[in-house]
Amino acid sequence: MTNLSSECTSSLWKKYHFFILLITAVVIKQLPLVSIPFNWLESYFHEISHGIAAVVTGGNVLRIQLFTNGAGLCTTQGGIGFVISFAGYAGATLWGWGIYKLASAHQRVAHLFSMSVFLLIVSSIVFLGRDLLTWFILAMLATLFLLTIKLTKLHYLQRLMQLFGLLILLNSLFSPSYLLDGRSLGDGAALASMTFIPEFFWVLIWLSLALIALYSLYKSAKKNN
Amino acid sequence: MNISNVSSQHSIFGLTNQTSTSKKPLVRSIDSVTSKDVQEKLVTKQANQGKGIVVDQQAIALFEENQLKKNQFEENQFEISAAKSAASDRAFSTTDKDKPSLKNETAVASYQAVGNLAQRESVKQLFGVDVFA
Numbered sequence: 382m383t384n385l386s387s388e389c390t391s392s393l394w395k396k397y398h399f400f401i402l403l404i405t406a407v408v409i410k411q412l413p414l415v416s417i418p419f420n421w422l423e424s425y426f427h428e429i430s431h432g433i434a435a436v437v438t439g440g441n442v443l444r445i446q447l448f449t450n451g452a453g454l455c456t457t458q459g460g461i462g463f464v465i466s467f468a469g470y471a472g473a474t475l476w477g478w479g480i481y482k483l484a485s486a487h488q489r490v491a492h493l494f495s496m497s498v499f500l501l502i503v504s505s506i507v508f509l510g511r512d513l514l515t516w517f518i519l520a521m522l523a524t525l526f527l528l529t530i531k532l533t534k535l536h537y538l539q540r541l542m543q544l545f546g547l548l549i550l551l552n553s554l555f556s557p558s559y560l561l562d563g564r565s566l567g568d569g570a571a572l573a574s575m576t577f578i579p580e581f582f583w584v585l586i587w588l589s590l591a592l593i594a595l596y597s598l599y600k601s602a603k604k605n606n
Numbered sequence: 607m608n609i610s611n612v613s614s615q616h617s618i619f620g621l622t623n624q625t626s627t628s629k630k631p632l633v634r635s636i637d638s639v640t641s642k643d644v645q646e647k648l649v650t651k652q653a654n655q656g657k658g659i660v661v662d663q664q665a666i667a668l669f670e671e672n673q674l675k676k677n678q679f680e681e682n683q684f685e686i687s688a689a690k691s692a693a694s695d696r697a698f699s700t701t702d703k704d705k706p707s708l709k710n711e712t713a714v715a716s717y718q719a720v721g722n723l724a725q726r727e728s729v730k731q732l733f734g735v736d737v738f739a
Contacts, residue, residue: 428738431738443735452739453739454737454738454739455737455738456735456736456737456738457735457736457737457738458734458735458736459734460736462736465736465738466738469738469739566739567739568738568739571738
């Protein structure tokens with residue numbers, strides 16, 4: 382009888398694990414205190430994407446600043462402004478999608494990827510953080526990933542990484558909409574001033590990218606079933 | 607402006623005092639430089655000269671009264687003008703004059719904010735730095 386119920390739960394999990402994780406991510410996003418570190422996580426991947434884009438296009442990253450309300454700043458020197466501006470939200474979406482995909486691939490891959498992200502955050506503390514608040518936020522994120530690495534059961538690590546991926550994706554899905562506040566501030570306004578294409582258009586592109594990424598994860602989860 | 611006027615009035619007033627009524631200080635100064643004999647001679651001479659003058663006590667009293675009234679009036683004027691200048695000094699003290707109104711403070715703050723943004727922009731251009739949110 383017990384075996385039957387556990388088998389039933391396992392099959393339900395296998396069939397609907399994507400939706401279960403998505404609903405969990407949505408619930409966590411609504412919780413006042415619990416959601417804060419995950420907002421920082423999205424903010425960090427957003428800023429690091431600006432930084433990576435700057436380095437890829439021949440520039441330098443001078444510093445990254447993170448704030449408690451989930452805002453962030455990335456100071457760069459050189460590089461292609463258009464690519465760096467666009468990379469923020471698009472990069473966060475890509476990080477979320479990538480974390481989920483790699484965690485789904487294999488438990489060992491999930492473990493290795495978790496360690497890589499931990500090292501990236503530690504190197505950001507050393508090379509890119511310049512103020513106490515940013516160091517504190519980055520230290521919290523590093524601790525979060527260190528805890529996942531320390532998990533003895535790799536199965537849980539895999540699920541946790543998938544949850545992180547979905548949380549980052551959900552944040553990058555909703556964050557661009559905050560740009561439409563009429564203040565002409567942020568990446569959308571920067572792109573609008575560079576290309577003379579309205580901010581709304583760029584917000585729509587970022588939103589579409591996040592939706593496509595989410596749909597892609599759903600399709601791959603369905604395929605695995 | 608007021609203060610300079612007052613000081614000039616005061617100096618004129620002092621000179622009038624010296625020429626009209628205060629003969630004692632002059633005698634005192636002579637006392638200090640002449641010998642006793644010369645002093646006695648001078649006193650005798652002055653006394654002899656005084657005998658020839660017809661003294662109208664009533665006229666002197668009237669003159670002195672007028673002088674006194676004039677002096678009092680001038681003193682009052684001086685006090686009033688001094689009080690006025692002190693009051694105006696209090697009303698327009700340096701801090702009061704420099705203190706801007708609330709409207710002006712807001713304007714200055716707005717201007718400084720724009721100035722800082724412009725400065726920030728110039729620093730960004732100088733070092734070729736970009737900030738992405």
